[in-house]
Amino acid sequence: MSYFRAENLSLHFGGLKAVDAVSFAVERGEILSIIGPNGAGKSSIFNLISRIYRPTSGRIFFEDQDITEQPPYDIARLGIARTFQNIELFENATVLSNLLVGRHRHSTTQLWQELLFLPSVRANEKVHRRRVEQVIEFLDLEPYRDKLISGLPYGVRKVIELARALCSEPKLILLDEPSSGLNVEETDDMSFWIRDMKSELGVTVLMVEHDMSLVNRVSDRVIALNYGRVLAMGSPAEVQRHPDVVAAYLGA
Amino acid sequence: MLDFVQQLVSGVALGCVYGLIALGFVLVYKATEVVNFAQGDLMMLGGFFAFTFIGMMGLNYWVGFAAAVAAMALFGMLAERVVVRPILGYPQFSIIMATIGLGYFLRSVAGMVWGTDDFKIDTPFSQGVLRIGSLVLAHDKLSVIAATVILCALLWLFFNKTTLGTAMRASSENMLAAYYMGIPVKRVVSIVWAISAAVATCAGVLLAPITFIHSNVGLVLGLKAFPAAVLGGFGSIPGAVVGGVLIGVIESMAGFYLAEGWKDVAPYIVLLAVLLLKPEGLFGLHVRKKV
Amino acid sequence: MRFLFKTDYEDDIRLFPHSGYIVSYGLLLAVLLIAPYVLSSYLMSQLVFVCIYATVGVALLILTGFTGQASLGHAAFLAIGAYTAAYLQKYNVPFPVYFLAAGALTGLIGALVGFPALRLQGIYLVIATISFAFIVEEILARWESVTNGNEGMRVKAVSLLGVTVSRDSPTFYFICLAVLVLTIVGTLNLLRSPTGRAFVAIRDSETAARSMGINVALYKVKSFAISAAITGFAGVLFAHKLSFISPEMFTLQLSIEFIIVILIGGTFSLHGAVLGAIFIVMIDPFLTYLKDDMPGIIAGVAATFGAGSATAGNIQSKVAAFASLNGLKGAIYGIIIMLFVLFEPLGIYGRWLKIKLFFQLFPLYKRATFKRQKIYVKSERNR
Numbered sequence: 015m016s017y018f019r020a021e022n023l024s025l026h027f028g029g030l031k032a033v034d035a036v037s038f039a040v041e042r043g044e045i046l047s048i049i050g051p052n053g054a055g056k057s058s059i060f061n062l063i064s065r066i067y068r069p070t071s072g073r074i075f076f077e078d079q080d081i082t083e084q085p086p087y088d089i090a091r092l093g094i095a096r097t098f099q100n101i102e103l104f105e106n107a108t109v110l111s112n113l114l115v116g117r118h119r120h121s122t123t124q125l126w127q128e129l130l131f132l133p134s135v136r137a138n139e140k141v142h143r144r145r146v147e148q149v150i151e152f153l154d155l156e157p158y159r160d161k162l163i164s165g166l167p168y169g170v171r172k173v174i175e176l177a178r179a180l181c182s183e184p185k186l187i188l189l190d191e192p193s194s195g196l197n198v199e200e201t202d203d204m205s206f207w208i209r210d211m212k213s214e215l216g217v218t219v220l221m222v223e224h225d226m227s228l229v230n231r232v233s234d235r236v237i238a239l240n241y242g243r244v245l246a247m248g249s250p251a252e253v254q255r256h257p258d259v260v261a262a263y264l265g266a
Numbered sequence: 267m268l269d270f271v272q273q274l275v276s277g278v279a280l281g282c283v284y285g286l287i288a289l290g291f292v293l294v295y296k297a298t299e300v301v302n303f304a305q306g307d308l309m310m311l312g313g314f315f316a317f318t319f320i321g322m323m324g325l326n327y328w329v330g331f332a333a334a335v336a337a338m339a340l341f342g343m344l345a346e347r348v349v350v351r352p353i354l355g356y357p358q359f360s361i362i363m364a365t366i367g368l369g370y371f372l373r374s375v376a377g378m379v380w381g382t383d384d385f386k387i388d389t390p391f392s393q394g395v396l397r398i399g400s401l402v403l404a405h406d407k408l409s410v411i412a413a414t415v416i417l418c419a420l421l422w423l424f425f426n427k428t429t430l431g432t433a434m435r436a437s438s439e440n441m442l443a444a445y446y447m448g449i450p451v452k453r454v455v456s457i458v459w460a461i462s463a464a465v466a467t468c469a470g471v472l473l474a475p476i477t478f479i480h481s482n483v484g485l486v487l488g489l490k491a492f493p494a495a496v497l498g499g500f501g502s503i504p505g506a507v508v509g510g511v512l513i514g515v516i517e518s519m520a521g522f523y524l525a526e527g528w529k530d531v532a533p534y535i536v537l538l539a540v541l542l543l544k545p546e547g548l549f550g551l552h553v554r555k556k557v
Numbered sequence: 558m559r560f561l562f563k564t565d566y567e568d569d570i571r572l573f574p575h576s577g578y579i580v581s582y583g584l585l586l587a588v589l590l591i592a593p594y595v596l597s598s599y600l601m602s603q604l605v606f607v608c609i610y611a612t613v614g615v616a617l618l619i620l621t622g623f624t625g626q627a628s629l630g631h632a633a634f635l636a637i638g639a640y641t642a643a644y645l646q647k648y649n650v651p652f653p654v655y656f657l658a659a660g661a662l663t664g665l666i667g668a669l670v671g672f673p674a675l676r677l678q679g680i681y682l683v684i685a686t687i688s689f690a691f692i693v694e695e696i697l698a699r700w701e702s703v704t705n706g707n708e709g710m711r712v713k714a715v716s717l718l719g720v721t722v723s724r725d726s727p728t729f730y731f732i733c734l735a736v737l738v739l740t741i742v743g744t745l746n747l748l749r750s751p752t753g754r755a756f757v758a759i760r761d762s763e764t765a766a767r768s769m770g771i772n773v774a775l776y777k778v779k780s781f782a783i784s785a786a787i788t789g790f791a792g793v794l795f796a797h798k799l800s801f802i803s804p805e806m807f808t809l810q811l812s813i814e815f816i817i818v819i820l821i822g823g824t825f826s827l828h829g830a831v832l833g834a835i836f837i838v839m840i841d842p843f844l845t846y847l848k849d850d851m852p853g854i855i856a857g858v859a860a861t862f863g864a865g866s867a868t869a870g871n872i873q874s875k876v877a878a879f880a881s882l883n884g885l886k887g888a889i890y891g892i893i894i895m896l897f898v899l900f901e902p903l904g905i906y907g908r909w910l911k912i913k914l915f916f917q918l919f920p921l922y923k924r925a926t927f928k929r930q931k932i933y934v935k936s937e938r939n940r
Contacts, residue, residue, distance in 0.1 A: 064768050066768075085772070086767040086768070087767050087771055087773070088770075089768070089770075090767075090769055090770030095768070095769075096768050098765065098768075102762045102764055102768075103761070103762070103765065104757060104758050104760075104761035104765065105762075106757070106761055107761065114751075114754055115754050115755070115766070115769050115771070116769055117751075118751055118758075118769050119769070119770035121750075121751035123750060123751065125752055125779065125783075128751070128752050128753075129743045129747060130743075131749070135746075135750055136570065139566075139570055139750065140567070140570070143566040143570070144566060147566075178769070182770065301683075349895055352899055353899060358679055358680065359621075360898050360902060362627075362683065364894065364895050364899065366894060367891045367892070367898065369891070370888070370890045370891030370894065371887070371892055371895070373891075374885065374886075374887030374890075375888055377884035377887070378884055481884075489687070489691075492684050493688065496680075496681060496684050527698070527699045530691070530695060534687075534689075535688075537684070537685075538673065538685060538688050538689070541684075541685050545677050545678075545681060
């Protein structure tokens, strides 16, 4: 059985078929990219996985467990973290507390313990803090630790979102256009980090991306979508040569 | 049965006043996403202006009415310019607080200027009644209903058939985009406040024969108009009036058929029930954020 | 300017980042502890009200400032706490028991209000809480067998360990102060643990909070319950301080006053809740002062600047007439709220931070540091 699997996933808004009977599987430890023109349904697939939308039909499996009906907050608890296309950070909080929110799925303390800040809470906090520091080091975020998000530039925010997802120690991470809005250097950094995430942290990556050079550099496999349907699936080179994909991009 | 119709008509009449205040809320909210907690107080002030013109200066009813509407339209623009415009674009909650402050201020000033007594305006409809069989309908109540229908029709035409109305709808969707498209957003907002204050004045003047005008009337009725606007979905002009009428009818029926005390809370109970079942109101659109 | 070098994860966790905090808060506590033996009984009474208002302010801050859920119904929670205390006191329930019971009951009702509030946003939530408060007010007025209706209820003095604690005694003040301090410490503890961070996450982006594994509904209900419970505790003290409660004390006006507490103090800080409480409680003595002494002072000033005694007397009577106008308090309230929203959106505490930073960075301070960002796109409607 595959590590993560989507079967016949569909999402219809009235007559519009945003996602139409899409099936794919992600193997443990691989980097799978989803490409496609605007409006092809790439982000919708992510929103279906993280249960922001409810699928019209189809099922989603993760580690052989059916997660189609799980409440949204349970998805993260199972070990699936995500980033957002347009950045959804907690604006009026510091970088550190943003990252600590990423640790939420590992918190075990009860409300009354927290009100008294018992030693167990303190011990837990220190563990969280140490984990967060590891991620900060991994992504070179040291200069921003105590800064408020609202004052940071876009490129840094993008990295912080990635960091927040990593803080939850995910098994599978969903990256929604990790390079959008980044300059060439920042995109380079991003590609290194994505590969390091796979090799050093052992995270499986599912990624939606427009920048083909990034896709080529990091992906093990690529899925091309158009009008909510799968056009092609395979290695980056295969998919880019596929006639349907060429047609979709060049508009033939 | 007769009682029922009688109650229904007075409920609808009262509801129309709520609806008119709610209409003011909705206009401002639609154009600027500002919830104006001082709307009821604008109505109160309008009523006092009309009272000053008609009752104290002895002007003709219609002249005084028009003068009060004009004066309040100017006042609405002034309030927008001084209190709301500097904080437009800040979190909704700040703006709500500013308008609450404005309401406090207007109530106290009205109390200082006109005193805290009740006032009554004599209108051409104060006396007459319409008899249909054994049904007796007071002219003042019918006049409120008629005026509401006319005002709504005018506003609907204005919003859907004039360029200015289209500009208002555009800036309500996205102020920045409208501004880039060459719509003078500031002037549009200013006009919206003028219209909303004018509508509030109409409500105040029409209300005067039914209840009295006093400095706290705006608070009391404004808080009834809120449920009306929410029932209607807070973004819809017909919704506001329908919501107002519903609240008015519920209140008047509860006052007649249920034990004492229900009259005041019934609208709120209905409101909570509606919000539980349909959080975006009866006519509201459900929009969700795109991520 | 002091630079903090962090060498341990503890540095991010502890409540007092450096020794200066311990000194200044220690001094403050010492002053508060000797206050009842120094201040006049009138000022002590006001100080008790400051404690109660600040407690409610902190409660409201948890819900509105940190979780982002507006409420204009906190007077109702205060009323539930007060009435629970008054009712249980009639049956000779000891103070500690009914104090806790009032908090627990109010917290439970807060949670029940929280459930319907889950689906509501912004203005709808404000109106729902207003409606809730109206309904509570009406129930208090009508449920005469329990609440004694509009007649109101008498509340006897606190009886603690067999000793009667009069509402004007230093001991009662210490109880109120202790409740406030415990509330603040508890809130600070919450803010440095997962629950507090979840609240802030919900305030800033529900979508992201959900995707990080936060059960948004559960935490909103928790926030409502905590906020209501604290307000319930404050309600017990409020009832004892007033020694008489009736439904018309817990109106929308009071809920608005609570909002003013956090608005004027500064919406994002606990300091703000306390400063705002001081402000709102002291406005009454200030107005009294205005009424009694201002006319004389202004006339005195006019006289020094060469006005004849007749003119000075004239001015004095005019000012006196103005100061005793009905409803002046309301107007001043209104103007204060508007001025704060317009010119001091970060509240008194924000002003303090600005002044502090000005001297720390002198002469490099720039005004733009605290500038708010305007968002003209319609973001709040579809959140």
